[in-house]
Every structure is written in C-alpha cells, then in structure tokens.
Amino acid sequence: MKRLRSNISTAINLMRPLRSAFSQPAAVRWQPWLVGAACLSPFAPLLSPDDKVFPYFVWSDYTAYQLPIHEFIRAELLRGELPLWIPWLGNGTPLHANQQAGLFHPLWLGLLALAPANQALKFGLFLHLAAGFAGQYRLARALGVGTLGSSLAAALLIQSGFVVNHLEAGHVNLIVGEALVPWFLFFLHRLLEHPGPRAAASVGLAGALLGLGSHPQISYYTCLTGMGWSAAVVLAAQPLSRRARGFFGSLSPPCWRPRPARRSWRRPSSWRATG
Numbered sequence: 001m002k003r004l005r006s007n008i009s010t011a012i013n014l015m016r017p018l019r020s021a022f023s024q025p026a027a028v029r030w031q032p033w034l035v036g037a038a039c040l041s042p043f044a045p046l047l048s049p050d051d052k053v054f055p056y057f058v059w060s061d062y063t064a065y066q067l068p069i070h071e072f073i074r075a076e077l078l079r080g081e082l083p084l085w086i087p088w089l090g091n092g093t094p095l096h097a098n099q100q101a102g103l104f105h106p107l108w109l110g111l112l113a114l115a116p117a118n119q120a121l122k123f124g125l126f127l128h129l130a131a132g133f134a135g136q137y138r139l140a141r142a143l144g145v146g147t148l149g150s151s152l153a154a155a156l157l158i159q160s161g162f163v164v165n166h167l168e169a170g171h172v173n174l175i176v177g178e179a180l181v182p183w184f185l186f187f188l189h190r191l192l193e194h195p196g197p198r199a200a201a202s203v204g205l206a207g208a209l210l211g212l213g214s215h216p217q218i219s220y221y222t223c224l225t226g227m228g229w230s231a232a233v234v235l236a237a238q239p240l241s242r243r244a245r246g247f248f249g250s251l252s253p254p255c256w257r258p259r260p261a262r263r264s265w266r267r268p269s270s271w272r273a274t275g
Contacts, residue, residue: 031148035151036151036154046122046125047122047123047126048122054167061171061172062121062169062172063170067170073112102173105176132154132178140153142190163175174215174218176214177213178218181218
C-alpha cells in the first residue's frame with residue numbers, strides 16, 4: 001500500500017508541470033484545436049482522392065445504397081436535370097421524398113457538382129465530423145463547461161461507438177445528423193437566452209438541414225428533445241408552485257434556470273455623513 005501511494009504521488013508530481021503548461025492562456029486557447037486534430041486524424045483517409053470505399057459487408061449501406069444513388073444524382077445534375085426519381089432501385093423510388101438520399105442538402109449538391117460521388121461523399125463526411133466536433137464544443141461552452149471539458153465532450157462525440165460503427169456501415173445520413181444535433185441545441189440555447197429573429201433563424205436553419213440530410217429518427221427525436229427542453233425552461237420561469245418550479249428546473253441546465261433578481265441597496269437620503 002505504501003508503495004502504491006508513493007507511485008501515485010510520483011505520478012502526480014510528474015504531471016504538475018504538464019498541468020501548469022496547459023493552464024497557461026496560450027495553451028488553453030490551443031486546447032480545442034489540438035484535441036480536435038487528434039480526434040479527426042483517424043478519419044484523415046476520407047480526404048484521400050482515390051476510389052477506395054468503406055469495407056464491404058452484406059449490411060453496408062454505402063456500397064449498396066448511398067454510393068449508387070449519389071452517382072445517379074451526379075450524372076443527372078451534370079446533364080442539367082434535377083433527379084426526382086431513380087428507376088434502378090426496386091421498381092423505382094423517389095429521391096426528392098426520400099430523406100435519406102439527401103437530395104436537397106446544400107453541401108451534397110455542391111460537392112456532387114464538383115467531384116465524383118465517392119470522393120464527394122467521403123469529403124462531406126469528414127466535413128460533418130469536423131462540424132460535429134465544433135458544434136459539441138460550442139454547446140458545452142455555452143452551458144458553462146470549461147475549455148478542456150468542452151474539448152473532451154466533443155472528443156467523446158466524435159470517437160463514440162455511434163459514430164464509428166455507423167461510419168463503418170456507411171450510414172451517411174446518420175453521420176450528418178450527428179454533426180447537426182449539437183448545432184441545433186446550441187442555437188436553441190441562444191434563442192432561449194436571447195430571443196430574437198437571428199437566433200430563431202439559426203434554429204430554423206439547423207432544423208432544416210437536419211430534415212434535408214439526416215435520418216428521420218434523428219430529426220424527430222432532436223426536435224422532440226428541443227421541445228421538451230424549451231418547455232421545461234419556460235415553465236421553470238413561470239409563477240408556479242414551488243414543487244412544480246423545482247421539477248421543471250431540474251430538467252433544465254443550471255445556466256437556463258431563472259436567476260433571482262438582484263436588489264440594489266442605496267443609502268437613504270436622510271442619512272448624513274458624520275465625522
């Protein structure tokens with residue numbers, strides 16, 4: 001036991017210089033960039049301009065669904081037509097009414113017009129992963145988490161089993177949803193903190209991108225969570241009973257709970273300075 005305590009104290013002493021180095025203002029400023037680069041580095045092969053695809057499995061959506069339909073979309077766009085229907089899946093299936101196709105997602109339209117479908121999809125996936133890290137970091141910072149804690153929260157999102165497994169299976173629209181959910185909640189937080197047309201437009205834009213490029217389940221559950229969270233924040237600020245305010249206040253983060261009004265103290269005018 002004494003040896004274990006000695007080893008622990010030695011490790012703590014060795015980490016003190018590293019902790020002090022990371023607590024410097026310059027180091028704190030670079031923390032999210034360093035953590036983000038480390039988290040995104042395993043996904044760097046997505047930026048390679050080659051014809052490699054994700055490992056093919058029987059259940060892979062990338063080679064069996066996402067890549068064929070986006071190759072068809074690119075071919076139709078280069079012909080100057082908007083592909084609302086693809087005849088090569090089943091007996092034909094609509095594209096504009098299929099949320100998983102992401103036909104009207106602005107990023108996919110722009111990338112497919114500039115690059116082959118495989119390269120456009122891989123580059124777009126990397127951009128969404130980077131956007132997901134940035135969105136989760138901004139959301140955590142807005143909720144009062146420190147720089148290092150917010151960086152770790154973003155790292156947990158990007159390196160989670162949800163992201164890695166769905167990326168391996170080629171579920172493109174689920175990665176899109178993963179990247180947009182933190183931004184939707186971040187803009188919703190801004191709207192609840194400072195209501196205004198710009199904040200409302202930001203929430204609407206994030207919600208529209210979720211509807212255009214994400215999976216229907218992610219869009220539905222994100223909007224449902226946002227509605228419940230907003231209702232809890234609004235009801236917690238209403239003149240309800242103490243028990244009801246405590247219940248709704250427990251559902252909202254601390255920074256969204258109503259703060260008691262500050263009472264300013266002034267010296268009565270009848271007082272006179274003495275001495």
